[in-house]
Amino acid sequence: MQEIEKNDVQANEVVRYNPAEIEPRWQAKWDAQPELYAAEPVTGPHKSEKPKFYCLEMLPYPSGQLHMGHVRNYAIGDALARFMRMRGYNVLHPMGWDAFGLPAENAALKNNTPPREWTLKNIEQMKVQMRRIGYSYDWAGTEIATCLPEYYRWNQWFFLKMVEQGLAYRRSSKVNWCPLCATVLANEQVVGGCCWRHEEQIVEQRELEQWFLRITKYADELLDGLDTMPGWPEKVRTMQRNWIGRSEGAHVDFRVSAMADTPAITVFTTRVDTIFGATSIQLAPEHALVKEWVKTDARLAEAVATMVAEQKAARETGDIGNIEKHGVATGMKAINPFNGETLPIWVANYILADYGTGAIMSVPAHDERDFEFATKYGLAVKRVVSARGKEESDALPYGEEEGAVLVDSGEWTGETPLIAQEKMARYAEEHGFGKKTTTYRLKDWGVSRQRYWGTPIPMVYCERGHEGVKAGGVVALPESALPVLLPEQIEITQEGGSPLGKVAEFVHTTCPVCGGPARRETDTMDTFVDSSWYFYRYTDARNAAAPFDSEKANHWFPIDQYIGGVEHAILHLIYSRFWTKVIRDLGLIANSEPAERLFTQGMVIKDGAKMSKSKGNVVSPDLMIEKYGADATRMYALFAAPPDRDLEWQEEGVAGISRFLARVYRLTLKYAPVVRRLEQSTHGDEIAPEQFAGQTVEGAALLRALHQTIAKITEDFSGRWHFNTCIAAIMILVNEIYAAEAAMDKGDVAAATIAELLRTLTLMLVPFAPFLAAELWQELGERSDVFMQPWPVADAELARENEIEVPVQVNGKLANVIKLAADADEVAIKAASLADEKVAARLAGKTIVKHLVIDKSSGKLVNLVVK
């Protein structure tokens, strides 16, 4: 690559900052060096001595168009990755493509382009965009596309492992069905009763045979682990806690009276201590017993059918919490095992079949819903918890009271509710009619999808059957049969049923056990399987023999910093935690959680709303880059708001950043000849400290400002990531240098100082504006790669102020600000504050009660309290 040599510019010549010329030139240079951003090896004889830092941004879906949310997400990650590299870390900064999924099939239907072709073309397009922005990814070493067999074969491999471990299983179940996707959705993909991809589409319920992953096996660990993850936002942890929904309680069996052959009704309750207040049993309309009873009771059958329809409709519109409670008495009776009381059994529309046991004991005195229901149907209300014996004057249902104990509860009367819960659950267990139980809202992860563009599930159905497998039974393929390749030539339709089912040569195969005819599973895997473990693959992306090498993964994991949108708080972030625990138990990795720290960035909005095609407020990154340059675009994305907040895109702001970069460019080019001459005279060695000796006042002030800026930015990078204030600090520094321009031109600032200023300024720009930084580094006469330079270190001595400004308050209100020597002691400060004219004017005719001098590291302050 040809180096660009420029002659010394005349001081008054106008040099224009032209990112359209600078950026493509550097991009071409960088693209020609595939190893540029590769991490050093972490195994073998040449293994890196540096501490590791795994910086990861969530991998994008290759829609073909990078949007501003991506630009921002990756600008945050890239700033961090570049900073950590300069701080001496061995940085893994990978990128890949979440490349399976429905849009490719929709595009195929629309344009008659095969999904694979469409996807790969989109990847190419987006990669061009990402390279244009100058993100420091190790493309050559890490890039993956989940739709390629080199990747998805490991999905299949993990699936087989899970089948072996009993973690993947097949069962018939009620599932969410999106008619527009023509496929099943996981619970996590249903948002407010609607499809996560089609926000207007109500999700239907269908009964289907599906593959499930037993995520519930890890429910407790997933929940408890949240308490050990301080590096994750509280918001995400709370959302996951709610999603898992652990609820401690008890199962209690109520026998159905006079029906010895009918199984007992098991209810789930979190308040077994209130069981003496139960006045009815309520069953979900779809409870197994109800299904029996409606066979012989037409009136009941009709009422139940209505309720089922109602629940279905309400669930689909997301109004399940608002439907009016009603129910129907079955005429049956159940016996409370604690006191032998006979309770009527009802069917009620507010009981959910898929939570708990689908049956409850109704305690109207202590539960709002039960109370509402009991009032409507005239069922008894019986108080069993009270602080003061029995006072019926309180508002119903009775709430929690300080010091409440059980009343009218047999041998448990007088116990506190918490202790009673323990004792009564134990009693039930000892007498064989119940036990302490934990229930979860989390359900097993349904991973079957009736779509084409996904990972084939590596299972077959043996048609004839063989020993241990009945005809049509399911058989796992051996590892040697992997990958099960997705056929390329296929007709895509949305008529329901898996498109793969129509590909005869795919479907028809032989049973790996008996060699007889077999049919392949034609459903594909949920694409969230792909993204559940991709970050492990990054550590060893070219491995053809295993999903990854454990030694490498163990070196890099956990991810030091994971960055992405909060919209994945439940979906991806819970699935990938689950996957981590599974492969830990398989012995592949040592860590139990994937990421040490998680950062959720805010959305990019425009005119107060999320950018979307339908709202017509989308700002194209390409257009921004064309007008203002990649540096200005990404830097604006970091400057306009702190990264965790929503960011309002204002084009004028991008123009402002562009102006700032132009100011830096002009400043550097103006003094670059001075710096280059100095370099030559010192043969490019480090500038010796003695060259700073005998600083002029102007030079010392500039160095002070410089080192204060270094300290500020370095600190911000280590914790809060308020890049907006980092960038503001650089702007302030540049403004100060410009303010000293006349002094510099007169020769009042040493050449070595100017060199130090400009070189350090350039280094500090690397995380935010890498193209400009590279250009300026070269202009300053440097030949090395600017982004591999060590990050500047703040010198506290140089940063120290020798004069300070001390605000003087009178009764807490600012009277004046006085200037004092930095080492002025309390006596001197007091004297100076009293000597000030403006302060004296405020004190006239008053008595001083207190004279406070506050001295903190952040500064000093005087407050005079007067009467």
Add this chain to the structure above:
RNA sequence: GCCGAAAUGGCGGAAUUGGCAGACGCGCAUGGUUCAGGUCCAUGUACUCGCAAGGGUGUGGAGGUUCGAGUCCUCUUUUCGGCACCA
């Protein structure tokens, strides 16, 4: 209903531990530079009274703690996000 986050100029935002509220940028205004400008430079810009010097008010609202509160406490309003007959 429950949980979480937030509210500061015309706008985005700053004030990290209670200590000069409004950094930095945008916008706007005035002046200058330029053949020209999505150029550049300078100055000003919270509100309010005042010609001015100078004063008063001010961080959604109401109280409180403190020498001192945008920051802490209590209550409250609004906005956004999540969960929601979860027994």
